[in-house]
Amino acid sequence: MYRLFLVIFVNFVFAEESFITSIEYGKMLYENPRGIGCVECHGQAGEGRMIAEYYHKKKAISLQGPAINHLKFEVFAKALQESKKVMPKYYLTKNEIQAIFEYIESKNSTK
Template identity: 45%
Template sequence: MVLAQSSFITQMEYSSLLYKNPRGIGCNKCHGDKGEGKLIAKYKETKKVKDGEKYIVIKLKKELRAPAIDKLSYAEFYKALNTNIQGMPKYYLTEKEIKALFFYLQQINMEK
């Protein structure tokens, strides 16, 4: 009888795969390859502002940016993943997965 190894990939390989594709959408898509934060979208917002007796239209250029996550402590990282944050999808990660993601960010940023 052949027994399977306990793991066929390294912790870094598992962590990298998880960071790049947890539940179908990778952390790297918004937070960058090393968690440095990233521009997600640019958009324009139009506001009407009262100017005396009339309204004027103001066009604002805005950006939606994902924050850097590469310098968070584990407690901050864990809290961010378990708090409803506008714009951040909810992944329902296990504690093991959260630790793996944190490990990945720590390891990949040692290369900087």
């Protein structure tokens, strides 16, 4: 009985298939990585969107989330690892960054 359990367990742990695809995982992270989701500022497909408009010293100010759907992976990954003025720091792993990137690419390849 122990051997059967061990064989099943080893096959389960080292199985190449996952319960979800990398793109599904990327979607989950994009929509809610750890707090506010990327989608809130960068739009459904990474196209960028208006975050807020306000007045400061009688001057209209527009805060825009930039488009991220045209970036190469290296630029995308570097941007996620650097501190930004408005963007929160998420401390994502390389696999998480890759999954988010693949999700954004999949959203834009269907257009």
